[in-house]
Amino acid sequence: xxxxxxLAAFLAFIALAPLVLPPFYVTLFNYIGLATLVSLGLVLLxxxxxxxxxGQQAFVGLAAYTTAVLTTQYGASPWITLFAGxxxxxxxxxxxxxITLRLSGHYLSxxxxxxxxxxxxxxxxxQFLGQYSGIDNVPPVTLFGWSLDTGGRSYYLIWCxxxxxxxxxxxxxxxxxxxxxxALRFRSVMAESFGVRTASLKVVVFLYAALLAGLSGWLxxxxxxxxxxxxxxxxxxxxYLFMAVVGGASQVWGAVVGASLLTVLKExxxxxxxxxxxxxxxxxxxVFGVLMVLLLHRTRDGLMPALARLVPAPKVPPAVAPAAALxxxxxxxxxxxxxxxxxxxxxxxxxVAVSGLSxxxxxGEILGLIGPNGAGKSTMFNLITGVLRAGAGEIRFRGERLDxxxxxxxxxxxxxxxxxxxxxxxxMSVLENVALGAHLRGRQGTVAAMLRLERAEEAQxxxxxxxxxxxxxxxxxxxxxxxxxxxxxxxxVEIARALAGDPVLLLLDEPAAGLRFAEKxxxxxxxxxxxxxxxxxLLVEHDMEFVMGLVDRLVVMxxxxxxxxxxxxxxxxxxxxxxAYLGGIE
Amino acid sequence: MNLDTVxxxxxxxxxxxxxxxxxxxxxxxxxxxxxxxxxxQGEFIAxxxxxxxxxxxxxxxxxxxxxxxxxxxxxxxxxxxxxxARATARLxxxxxxxxxxxxxIALLAWWAAPRKFDLWVQALIVLGLVVPLGPILYRIAxxxxxxxxxxxxxxxxxxxxxxxxxxxxxxxxxxxxxxxxFSDAQFKLGVVNxxxxxxxxxxxxxxxxxxxxxxxxxxxxxxxxRATAVNRTGARLVGIPAELSGSLSFLLAAFIGAVSGVLVAxxxxxxxxxxxxxxxxxxxGAILGGMASYPLAAVGALAVGLLESFSSFWASAFKETIVFxxxxxxxxxxxxxxxxxxxxxx
Numbered sequence: 008x009x010x011x012x013x014l015a016a017f018l019a020f021i022a023l024a025p026l027v028l029p030p031f032y033v034t035l036f037n038y039i040g041l042a043t044l045v046s047l048g049l050v051l052l053x054x055x056x057x058x059x060x061x062g063q064q065a066f067v068g069l070a071a072y073t074t075a076v077l078t079t080q081y082g083a084s085p086w087i088t089l090f091a092g093x094x095x096x097x098x099x100x101x102x103x104x105x106i107t108l109r110l111s112g113h114y115l116s117x118x119x120x121x122x123x124x125x126x127x128x129x130x131x132x133x134q135f136l137g138q139y140s141g142i143d144n145v146p147p148v149t150l151f152g153w154s155l156d157t158g159g160r161s162y163y164l165i166w167c168x169x170x171x172x173x174x175x176x177x178x179x180x181x182x183x184x185x186x187x188x189x190a191l192r193f194r195s196v197m198a199e200s201f202g203v204r205t206a207s208l209k210v211v212v213f214l215y216a217a218l219l220a221g222l223s224g225w226l227x228x229x230x231x232x233x234x235x236x237x238x239x240x241x242x243x244x245x246x247y248l249f250m251a252v253v254g255g256a257s258q259v260w261g262a263v264v265g266a267s268l269l270t271v272l273k274e275x276x277x278x279x280x281x282x283x284x285x286x287x288x289x290x291x292x293x294v295f296g297v298l299m300v301l302l303l304h305r306t307r308d309g310l311m312p313a314l315a316r317l318v319p320a321p322k323v324p325p326a327v328a329p330a331a332a333l334x335x336x337x338x339x340x341x342x343x344x345x346x347x348x349x350x351x352x353x354x355x356x357x358x359v360a361v362s363g364l365s366x367x368x369x370x371g372e373i374l375g376l377i378g379p380n381g382a383g384k385s386t387m388f389n390l391i392t393g394v395l396r397a398g399a400g401e402i403r404f405r406g407e408r409l410d411x412x413x414x415x416x417x418x419x420x421x422x423x424x425x426x427x428x429x430x431x432x433x434x435m436s437v438l439e440n441v442a443l444g445a446h447l448r449g450r451q452g453t454v455a456a457m458l459r460l461e462r463a464e465e466a467q468x469x470x471x472x473x474x475x476x477x478x479x480x481x482x483x484x485x486x487x488x489x490x491x492x493x494x495x496x497x498x499x500v501e502i503a504r505a506l507a508g509d510p511v512l513l514l515l516d517e518p519a520a521g522l523r524f525a526e527k528x529x530x531x532x533x534x535x536x537x538x539x540x541x542x543x544x545l546l547v548e549h550d551m552e553f554v555m556g557l558v559d560r561l562v563v564m565x566x567x568x569x570x571x572x573x574x575x576x577x578x579x580x581x582x583x584x585x586x587a588y589l590g591g592i593e
Numbered sequence: 594m595n596l597d598t599v600x601x602x603x604x605x606x607x608x609x610x611x612x613x614x615x616x617x618x619x620x621x622x623x624x625x626x627x628x629x630x631x632x633x634q635g636e637f638i639a640x641x642x643x644x645x646x647x648x649x650x651x652x653x654x655x656x657x658x659x660x661x662x663x664x665x666x667x668x669x670x671x672x673x674x675x676x677x678a679r680a681t682a683r684l685x686x687x688x689x690x691x692x693x694x695x696x697x698i699a700l701l702a703w704w705a706a707p708r709k710f711d712l713w714v715q716a717l718i719v720l721g722l723v724v725p726l727g728p729i730l731y732r733i734a735x736x737x738x739x740x741x742x743x744x745x746x747x748x749x750x751x752x753x754x755x756x757x758x759x760x761x762x763x764x765x766x767x768x769x770x771x772x773x774x775f776s777d778a779q780f781k782l783g784v785v786n787x788x789x790x791x792x793x794x795x796x797x798x799x800x801x802x803x804x805x806x807x808x809x810x811x812x813x814x815x816x817x818x819r820a821t822a823v824n825r826t827g828a829r830l831v832g833i834p835a836e837l838s839g840s841l842s843f844l845l846a847a848f849i850g851a852v853s854g855v856l857v858a859x860x861x862x863x864x865x866x867x868x869x870x871x872x873x874x875x876x877x878g879a880i881l882g883g884m885a886s887y888p889l890a891a892v893g894a895l896a897v898g899l900l901e902s903f904s905s906f907w908a909s910a911f912k913e914t915i916v917f918x919x920x921x922x923x924x925x926x927x928x929x930x931x932x933x934x935x936x937x938x939x
Contacts, residue, residue, distance in 0.1 A: 296756030
């Protein structure tokens with residue numbers, strides 16, 4: 008309730024500000040709006056997806072220059088050059104994104120600085136861009152015959168666009184694509200194994216941030232009616248990033264907070280510091296630098312979390328609305344060969360983790376993969392799910408080779424997994440974490456999410472997630488942050504997430520670790536039920552009591568090789584297995 | 594373009610490239626040991642070059658204020674940490690390094706400035722002024738964040754760059770300065786005129802590289818740094834403190850920066866913010882070399898020097914644009930050959 012009131016107060020303030028404030032402040036607000044747009048892109052790119060760009064000013068500049076040249080030299084209408092500016096920005100961003108986003112994060116950050124400098128000097132030296140003196144007499148935007156030729160008139164255009172962008176970004180984060188984006192930073196491997204194509208998604212987020220910067224550039228050119236390279240120097244890019252970090256880089260409204268704070272602070276410091284030091288110059292960077300270091304020493308979340316505490320979260324979280332069930336995959340008939348591993352090999356340098364391992368899995372059975380610590384079980388898991396690539400051998404699923412496919416492609420074939428080291432997004436609720444498991448069962452993308460055109464599908468995904476959570480017995484934790492649950496429960500969330508993917512083959516990596524006796528029994532019961540429904544399960548586990556009563560067959564690994572294979576009671580009597588587990592008789 | 598011009602451009606490119614190579618080595622070293630993308634490396638160059646020029650003019654360089662102020666701040670951090678941990682035994686040594694040493698060097702500079710000593714003596718004073726800034730910066734800005742991700746450390750680097758550039762403007766002013774050459778001699782090598790200054794630059798760079806190589810292969814501390822670069826946790830487990838490795842790598846970086854600054858002062862006009870661009874060219878060199886191998890980084894940096902020198906002849910206005918877009922083909926190639934998905938550490 009208080010959140011709504013605050014939002015309404017903010018909107019009222021924005022609507023009334025130019026009517027009561029002197030022109031100087033209206034102009035300041037225009038700059039804040041323009042900066043908010045750019046730092047909003049950085050909130051998603053840096054705060055959420057973890058990709059740092061110091062080069063957003065280059066995208067602002069590209070769009071600003073495109074519209075300035077086309078309107079002044081070719082007499083084009085600003086409404087046409089809007090699309091031209093965004094197209095140029097998008098083309099450049101797409102190219103730069105594709106070549107840097109597959110590499111480690113610092114490559115992107117370094118190259119953003121590099122192209123920022125390259126473009127700055129290009130703007131400053133090209134004849135037709137007016138070199139360092141820039142381009143003036145850029146026409147104002149005309150809306151229904153009304154010329155937005157003063158700061159006060161531009162104000163409403165700038166802030167309408169900014170508010171729309173803020174709301175669209177918030178919608179995006181609260182959607183199927185948004186959940187995938189929120190996994191990019193710390194949980195790419197997990198997201199891949201639920202079918203998210205993380206590399207392309209990073210490009211999409213990067214493109215989105217660039218387009219917001221381009222939008223800001225177009226508005227800038229027509230509000231100021233003048234463009235010159237100075238506005239698009241490297242420092243502008245650093246300022247934008249600082250705004251996003253100060254505000255709270257993972258929260259949409261942090262962009263407004265950061266942009267307002269730094270824009271006002273800069274204006275004030277520019278006024279006061281030269282008087283203090285008795286000479287002119289941009290000394291505000293000293294203060295910005297020091298503040299930034301101190302802030303990062305204290306918190307990496309910026310100011311927004313502290314501000315958000317002022318607005319209490321609603322006490323009763325919304326119930327998950329009932330929705331039509333999602334379509335399910337047809338399961339193969341029981342007994343059909345499902346997974347065949349043939350002579351799989353994996354070496355890490357000199358260490359042989361898996362060596363010549365072969366086994367097969369038939370549809371509808373539970374196969375246990377056991378072995379002492381370091382036997383290579385988790386490596387085998389990672390080979391099947393495409394997290395690691397086998398050095399030799401073949402892995403086939405329903406006859407098709409898996410061992411050359413990416414994780415996200417393997418997920419598309421109906422293989423879902425849990426992770427031995429819990430791989431949840433701590434800050435996201437249990438419901439959202441599990442809904443990420445159903446990623447491949449939805450198809451609506453980022454644009455639909457921003458415009459809220461995907462609500463029907465979203466309701467189905469959330470309802471499916473809630474159903475799986477109920478199934479594993481965690482309904483009471485639905486809206487709790489996943490990271491706040493005890494470790495044992497988090498493992499169960501992992502199982503619910505895998506189930507939300509509607510798997511043909513379920514891979515469980517030590518699901519019973521950390522569970523209490525009653526919880527283990529419930530889990531075994533659930534797995535039996537799944538088997539009865541026709542699901543196939545591959546289980547890695549240490550708890551022999553749990554395994555022996557549950558699985559149909561066992562494969563025992565030791566030092567990367569298969570030690571034995573057979574029914575549980577045969578394995579229990581196998582001398583080689585006993586020796587590996589209990590030590591040989593000297 | 595005749596052969597004379599080509600040879601002259603090559604000479605120019607090699608002497609600039611030698612400096613970029615030094616920087617590329619420092620940047621790789623700091624990155625390998627601390628995971629810090631050390632953008633402020635460039636500020637050491639500007640500070641050293643401007644300090645040298647001010648000493649030549651008989652003025653006290655503003656670096657002394659940064660040095661003493663930074664030292665006091667670092668000491669304050671140390672005292673606070675020692676009190677919190679109730680471990681004050683280390684304090685005298687720490688205070689000697691962060692307070693006594695900077696004050697002593699500042700006093701020396703103050704005494705020496707009006708006396709206009711020989712250029713070589715002044716260069717030594719400049720090293721004394723700039724080198725301690727490395728560990729001081731590490732202590733103040735980076736050590737409290739030693740466990741942060743590469744991305745957070747990168748943002749801190751940009752913040753430190755901001756603060757140091759602003760302080761540079763405050764203490765050196767906005768004017769560009771150029772120092773006198775160590776030697777004005779020129780001699781003919783075949784058909785080309787070689788300046789003694791450029792020979793000195795190349796020679797000094799090679800010497801520093803040689804010294805670094807000896808340090809890393811022969812000395813215990815050098816080996817400790819290499820161990821940290823290979824495996825931080827492992828190094829800590831065998832008793833190499835992370836703070837020491839961090840501090841030491843920043844010391845080396847500052848030393849390399851100071852040497853580069855002294856070398857570059859007579860061959861280019863340096864402004865308070867020139868260091869940023871020079872340092873980034875070191876990064877371009879390191880990226881051209883793949884960000885991993887020291888020899889490749891040095892080769893990459895030489896290529897940057899040559900590219901810069903030839904593009905300033907053909908298209909001088911677009912020199913910077915050309916140099917900084919040179920990383921694109923390398924990035925394309927690297928991204929075509931890389932397939933991994935990785936998670937950032939939390």
